[in-house]
Amino acid sequence: MALDGILTMRGSMVERMDTDSDVALVRRAREGDYAAFEMLFERYRTLVYRFAYQMVPRRDDAEDLVQEAFVRAYQNLDRYRDEAKFTTWLLRIVTNLCTDQARMSTRRQALEQQEAAGALDWMTIGDIENPIENLEADRRREVLRKALAALPVHHRSVIVLRDLEEREYGEIASILGCTVGGAKLRVLRARRALRDRVAPFLGEESR
Amino acid sequence: MNRKLDEKLIELAFGDLPEEEATRVVGEASQDPEAARALQDYRDMRDGLRKLSDIPPHQLSNERLRAAILNRGAAKPARPAGISWLWMPAAAAVLTLGTLMIRQMQTPTVEPSVAIKESTNPLQIPDLDVPVAGGTTFDGATMATKAPAPDITESAPRVADAPTTSSANRIASAARRSPRRSIETRPKAAPKVDDTPISADMVALASNVGNRIADGSGARNEAAPAPMTMAGATAMRAPAPTPKTPIIIIEAETDALTGAQRATEVDNASNVLVGG
Numbered sequence: 001m002a003l004d005g006i007l008t009m010r011g012s013m014v015e016r017m018d019t020d021s022d023v024a025l026v027r028r029a030r031e032g033d034y035a036a037f038e039m040l041f042e043r044y045r046t047l048v049y050r051f052a053y054q055m056v057p058r059r060d061d062a063e064d065l066v067q068e069a070f071v072r073a074y075q076n077l078d079r080y081r082d083e084a085k086f087t088t089w090l091l092r093i094v095t096n097l098c099t100d101q102a103r104m105s106t107r108r109q110a111l112e113q114q115e116a117a118g119a120l121d122w123m124t125i126g127d128i129e130n131p132i133e134n135l136e137a138d139r140r141r142e143v144l145r146k147a148l149a150a151l152p153v154h155h156r157s158v159i160v161l162r163d164l165e166e167r168e169y170g171e172i173a174s175i176l177g178c179t180v181g182g183a184k185l186r187v188l189r190a191r192r193a194l195r196d197r198v199a200p201f202l203g204e205e206s207r
Numbered sequence: 208m209n210r211k212l213d214e215k216l217i218e219l220a221f222g223d224l225p226e227e228e229a230t231r232v233v234g235e236a237s238q239d240p241e242a243a244r245a246l247q248d249y250r251d252m253r254d255g256l257r258k259l260s261d262i263p264p265h266q267l268s269n270e271r272l273r274a275a276i277l278n279r280g281a282a283k284p285a286r287p288a289g290i291s292w293l294w295m296p297a298a299a300a301v302l303t304l305g306t307l308m309i310r311q312m313q314t315p316t317v318e319p320s321v322a323i324k325e326s327t328n329p330l331q332i333p334d335l336d337v338p339v340a341g342g343t344t345f346d347g348a349t350m351a352t353k354a355p356a357p358d359i360t361e362s363a364p365r366v367a368d369a370p371t372t373s374s375a376n377r378i379a380s381a382a383r384r385s386p387r388r389s390i391e392t393r394p395k396a397a398p399k400v401d402d403t404p405i406s407a408d409m410v411a412l413a414s415n416v417g418n419r420i421a422d423g424s425g426a427r428n429e430a431a432p433a434p435m436t437m438a439g440a441t442a443m444r445a446p447a448p449t450p451k452t453p454i455i456i457i458e459a460e461t462d463a464l465t466g467a468q469r470a471t472e473v474d475n476a477s478n479v480l481v482g483g
Contacts, residue, residue: 038269049265059263066267071275137258144255163221163256184223191217191249199248 022086030077037077040086041070048090054160055098057149065101069093084174092175095157102153147197155190162187208241216242220249 020039028036045066052069053062072093073080080089148156161167161175173183215232218224224232236242458469 034273038272041269041272045267046265049267050262053262053265054259059265063265063267066265067272067275070272071279074276075279141255141258144252145259148256148259159256163253164259188214188217191221191252192213195245195248195252198252 023082026077026080026082026086029074037074044087044090045070047087048094051091051160051165052094052098054148054164055094055153055156056101057145065094065097068097072097085171088171088174091161092177095175098157099153144198147194150197151190151193154186155193158183158187158190159194163191208239208245212236212239212242213245216246217249220246221253 022040022043025036025040029040048069049062049066052065053059056062056065069090073090080086148159151159158172158176161172162169167175169180169183169187172187173180176183176186178186212232212235215224215228216236219229219232219236233246236246452475454473454475456471456473458471461468
């Protein structure tokens, strides 16, 4: 595979550096090359936005979250270590931002939980003579989305990372700053919590 | 249903179990209605989450990000940690240089000239109470026959050089070693005593030597008081000091309190004779 790269010699080793790799772009951005940082932004803004949208299911909020994450990344480029993937670092920033937001707006979260609970009322209050209508796929999906939004941040983030973004447990562990075993346990607990919220309503359909 | 089985059902529903274990758990769940129901709920939840992909497109732009960064005041990316330390040695160098310059400005530019006690008659060879063999005293008119000439320390009067506190101390301490002398400046080797009476030529020669020193010609200690080889009362004019040359006169008498020889500072050496 041909790469646009620079061949460098280090002793007996030949090291090939891709000038457009994340590591190279970060290095150039640190030296003042803002265009390199813009390349990183264009490369990963959609991925980060998808994650952010799942965390705060409102487009404007998700965009603000993404923008804030990249601004902080730019301000703290010297803290980025090449050992971890750049996306891992970005997603960690977004996760921390969501956690901070959640702490500052606990009341808002409580309201969201109430809203999520209220969104499920139609399942019991609705027309029981036509339960099939109540089981439309889009409504089911909406229920699930509301329940996910009502989860605490630490549960919601791992559900999004593992079950929506399909990240590996190793990367999730890096993002959360825990072990792989710890990441698996967190995902397990989050799934159980989500099921506890939706099972009473989804379970009715199948019974 | 126990908690451990519930965890296995979750892993089974989301595909996190190895194949062999998955088969075992499926068999176990089929025999427990509650476990079977839980497994189905988890599978439905997995399918529902996978369908949550209808995300509206974003409107993130480079310009918007750039504006946000500039508004935040983060115009420059963070510099690597190594560069941020460069200011420290630079600051240390500037501080050291400034300190040295201040010290140089505070200390006088010339060593104080050591001279004998001031005399009203500049031409008169001063009366030095120098012990000589035979009990005679040096009356200034003749040179001491056997008394060793004054020592010239390494801090001999060099007009061009800046005097230091240490050199002044050496002069003072040298004077203390020889309480009867006002001058303690000569090379370490004791000069040979010459009992030739002082002549006018000698005086002129001594003056020239002193003047050479005063000119800042860089005359070394060896050139300075060559008169010291003619031990004793060589009437040598003190080197003509620069206008601001401080002159320290060390007296023969000692202070009653401290036991050290008194020293006074004069502005000019017009009335001072240097001799030994």
